[in-house]
Every structure is written in structure tokens, then in C-alpha cells.
Amino acid sequence: MTKIQIKEFNPTDLEKVRQFATTGMQFDKYIENKFALYFYGKIVAEMELKNSTIALGAYLENKLVGFIFARVNFQRLKYSTLKRNLTVNLGNKLINLFDNDDMAKTYDQANQRMLKRFMKNKPDGEITFFAVDSNIKHQGIGTQLLEALENKLQNQLIYVFTDSNCDYQFYLKRGFKIFDQIDVTLDEKDSTPLTCFLLYKNIL
Numbered sequence: 001m002t003k004i005q006i007k008e009f010n011p012t013d014l015e016k017v018r019q020f021a022t023t024g025m026q027f028d029k030y031i032e033n034k035f036a037l038y039f040y041g042k043i044v045a046e047m048e049l050k051n052s053t054i055a056l057g058a059y060l061e062n063k064l065v066g067f068i069f070a071r072v073n074f075q076r077l078k079y080s081t082l083k084r085n086l087t088v089n090l091g092n093k094l095i096n097l098f099d100n101d102d103m104a105k106t107y108d109q110a111n112q113r114m115l116k117r118f119m120k121n122k123p124d125g126e127i128t129f130f131a132v133d134s135n136i137k138h139q140g141i142g143t144q145l146l147e148a149l150e151n152k153l154q155n156q157l158i159y160v161f162t163d164s165n166c167d168y169q170f171y172l173k174r175g176f177k178i179f180d181q182i183d184v185t186l187d188e189k190d191s192t193p194l195t196c197f198l199l200y201k202n203i204l
Helices: 011-024 034-050 082-098 103-121 141-152
Strands: 005-008 054-060 063-072 125-132 156-163 177-184 194-203
Touching (some): 034 125, 063 141, 103 177, 103 194, 125 141
Antiparallel strands (some): 054 063
């Protein structure tokens, strides 16, 4: 069996990032228009890479099958380019112009409330974006990516935002703890609230 390689993420693979995140993070559950879904996923992928100091990819036969991005305090944003900055700035303006839905705002506000309380712990960094190819099962891709990242972040306190639509138990099984959680209602048609989590881990 071909071994999965964990190495620095290649920015030319951002289209795959958009695809993995759209399904893995269930963007499609809240955005019905296919063009809007594609555009939103593309801007989020560009923005998260731009704001990262570490970006790792999992490659199987040189094809991206997963990724993990992180931002560490006081490290250089080496993926921030003029073109990427312009793309993200324009994309965010268009999203704000045409998005009359308060779902993203409600979600972000919940996360910011938790982060404000967590900041007293003086975290060193954040896992900003993490997804794997949903078509590849039982290969341990996520575990390998997380372990590779943790090897770069020894003796640091990191945190991650996640929610009940994602596999947040993945983190709990790997030593993360729940700092806080908030239930929010994003869709009036769906009475089941979404639970937002802030998880953290002291990497030894």
C-alpha cells in the first residue's frame, strides 16, 4: 500500500482544499446556491491559507488527500501574497454585499465570546483550517496531519474552533479538552441547535 506523505502544503492545491472543506465542514448545508457555495469555499480557503504560519498537506501518490493550517503567534505569514490578499479582500466585500443571512455572523459571535474568555490563558496558536478527503476512509490521514503539526508546536498551548456538525470527537480522542461551548440556532427551519466548541491542548 502506498504510504501517505505529510509535507508542506502546495498552494496550487487550494482547489482541493475548497472541495474537502465544502463537504467536510458542511458548507453546503447552509448555502444552497451552487455558485455562491463555490465562491464562498474558494474565498475561505484563500483566507485561511493567507492567515496561516504553518500549512501541511497529506499526499497520496502526489495527490492532496488532506490538509491542516495553523497560525502561531509572532511567526511570519509566509503564504500571504499581494494577489491572495486582494482576492480575499474583494471576496469578503462581495460576500458582505450579497449575504443578507445572519448565520455566519451568529456563528462568529459565538466563537468570539468563547475566545475572549479563553485569551486569559495566553494561547500560543490556533488550528485554523483542517479537513481530509471524505472519499478516503480508515487511512489515519487526520491523525497523521495533527501529529505532524504537534511535532512543530511542542510546549505550546493551541486551540481550535469546531462544532457539532463536524467530528469534534476526533480532537477529544487525541487529548484536546473542551474549554467552552455555546448552542446557536442558524436555521429557523431546523429547530436543532448547533453547538459551537472551543477546544484546547497543551502540547508537550
